Amino acid sequence: MSSAQERRPGRPARLSRDAIVGVAERIVTAEGVAALTIRRVATELDSSPMAIYRHVRDKGELLALLLDRAAARVARPRLPASPRRRLLTLWRLLHDQLAEQPWVVEALARSDLMGSSIVWLLEAILAAFVACGLTPSQSLDAYRAVWRYTVGTLTLRHGAIRTPEGQRKPSFRREVLAAADPHSAPTVAGLAESWDRPWPDYESGLTALLDGLLAHA
Amino acid sequence: MSSAQERRPGRPARLSRDAIVGVAERIVTAEGVAALTIRRVATELDSSPMAIYRHVRDKGELLALLLDRAAARVARPRLPASPRRRLLTLWRLLHDQLAEQPWVVEALARSDLMGSSIVWLLEAILAAFVACGLTPSQSLDAYRAVWRYTVGTLTLRHGAIRTPEGQRKPSFRREVLAAADPHSAPTVAGLAESWDRPWPDYESGLTALLDGLLAHA
């Protein structure tokens, strides 16, 4: 029966890429991306830091693998018939899923979107753009425009989260309001009270962007 | 004559916040944000690392100060009469200026935009939105939507730059194309050749977004 097994020479592996990504995911979910270090992963697996490098090229690759896992978890939703509403649903899905894991932002800048696990989502978005009247080529550009908006939203939200609760950056608001004398900057001064209010949600900007992108269809 | 000087007790300062930000700026421009460390700044000023902390709270504040300097360098342009074209000019100005310093992206996520040095730009943008028919409140939301798009654009461009020249992430493209069988993902498969082409420029997405935002005016 052992002849059926693929026998490979040398010392058998105790670690695996999967196990490594698994603990990395746990660390990052529980304590944020700052807590993710190669040494920490190694300790958690009762191995030396260097053993990790046998399975993962460097920390950047580990981050990319993590991102891929997050993407793989996005479940296929039931989609509305109207292509425009389909776009709204799909993008909100992607946004919400990524927003749940704030650490992804760190990985986003490094990785050109994500792995093959969400081709279905990419396909659905591109097909919906086409169904709205764009050419495939225009659809790709439109996809990238909305992707920029999405990454920006996540980046800024993440920054806000990361800032410590108590002292959430009074510097900017105060400086701006101090410098905004009503003569040279009346609009800014007039909005003084409004800076504190919550940012518009993802969807409102998305709607505007889609309106603009689809107008030329 | 020394009585005219403001005499302060204690040892006179050798370092200054300005000098610190100055060398930080030089480091970051020449070698990127990764090269910026408190210790490095201290060495460059022939002081101990700890002396820096007398003038700057922590590394995050140093980054924010750097961002403010970059913002302060944005020169007031001659503006077109049409408010819509004014918006295009202003946003492109902001984008181009920030794109020149790729390290800003790191700072952006931490800092709620920037300091008082560009209130004039903020004012000009908000006023132009108002001139386009939005209420001040809507203008603030519109401003934030475009800011998201801008930050996303910078983040993604920065990531592309940071990726080493030779091996610019074949993983995603290849994986996607491999997984994109023409039956389940025809649109993705059809665009296979197009993934390599350059991203749309900042302005095209900006135009679409402004179209959408101003449509409800």
Added chain:
DNA sequence: ACCTGAACACCGTTCAAGT
């Protein structure tokens, strides 16, 4: 083939002490 130990060349930040 896989893993370990020891080392290299760093970090940010705190604390107590000097001038």
Added chain:
DNA sequence: ACCTGAACACCGTTCAAGT
């Protein structure tokens, strides 16, 4: 008031050696 020295508690990564 401002700066220094020494230390704490870490990093990612390389190299040569062990099993």
